[in-house]
Amino acid sequence: MNKLIVEALTKDAFSPFGEVIELDGARGMLVNAGTALSFRDLARVDVGDEGGRTSINFLRASPQAMPLRISALECHPLGSQAFLPLGDLPFMIVVAAPGPFDQKTLRAFVTRGRQGVNYRKGVWHHALICLGAGSEFIVIDRAGEGLNFTEVTLDQSLLVEHSGTP
Template identity: 55%
Template sequence: MSPTLLIEPLTREAFAPFGDVISLDGARHFPINGGTTERFHDLATIDVGEAGGRTLVNVFRAQPRTLPFEVVMMERHPLGSQAFIPLGDVRYLVVVAPRGPFDERKMRAFAVHGRDGVNYARGVWHHPLIALGAVTDFLVVDRGGSQPNCDEIELAEPHRLVFAEVAAA
C-alpha cells in the first residue's frame, strides 16, 4: 500500500518553511489613490535575480485532478521563487518539501480554498498544480532566463493524498 500524505489546512505559519501564503487576510494594507483603492502591501518575496534572471508574469490553466491522487514526482526551481495566485474562488492542493536534497519524509500537503495563493521559495520542492473541481487559471510570477531552472525527481514510491479528517474517520 502506498504511503499516505495527510492534507492539512494552509496557514502562514505552517507554510513559512516553504515560502509565503499570498492572502489578503491579515495582510498589511492602507488606502491609496485619494482613498479610492486599498493597497495590500508586500504579500510575497519574489526572488528571481539569481544568475541574471528576470521576472515573468504568466497565466497557467490547470486541469482538475480527482481524489484519490498519488504524488509520483516533485520539482524545484533552484534559481528563483514561483508564485501561484488563483484568478477566482477555487480549491487546490499544494505538496511541498524543504530545500536541499529531497527527503520524502519531510513532504507536506496543504488544502487551499478561496483566493489565497502561494509563493514557493527558491529551491523548495513542490508538486505541479493540483486544481480540484474545475479548470482553474492561476497568475504565476516566476523567473525567466537562459539557464535551466527546473529539477524534477520521481519518488521511490507514490504517496497517496488523504484529507486529515478522512484519515481520522
C-alpha cells in the same frame, strides 16, 4: 502505498516552504486619491540569480481526480514561484524542504480558495493540483538563462486523498 495527510494552508505551517499570499490579516493603505486599498509586499519575488528576470504568466489548470498518486516533484533552484488564483476555488499544494530531496519532509496543504502561495527557490513541489473544477492563476516566475528546473521521482508513490476538508 503510503498516504500523505492534507492540512489546512496557514502562514505558520507553510513558512518553511515560502509565503501564503492572502489578505486575511494584511494591512492595506489607501492609494489613488483614496479610491483604492493597496496591500503591498505580500511575498518576496526572488528571481535574480544568474541574471534572471521576473516573468508574469497566465495558467489555466484542469482539475485532478482524487485520490491522487504522487510520483514526482520539481524544484526551481534559481527563483521563487508564486501562484495567485483568479477565482475562489481551493487547490492543493504538495511540498518538501529545499536542498537534497528528503521524502520525510513532504507535506500537503489545501487552500481556502482565495489564498495564493509563493514557493521559495529550491522548494520541492508537485505540479499545480486543482480540486473539483478547472481554475485560472497568475504565475509569477523566473525567466532567463540558467537551469531553473529539476525533477525527482519518488522511490514509492504516495497517495493523497482530499474529501473537501483537511
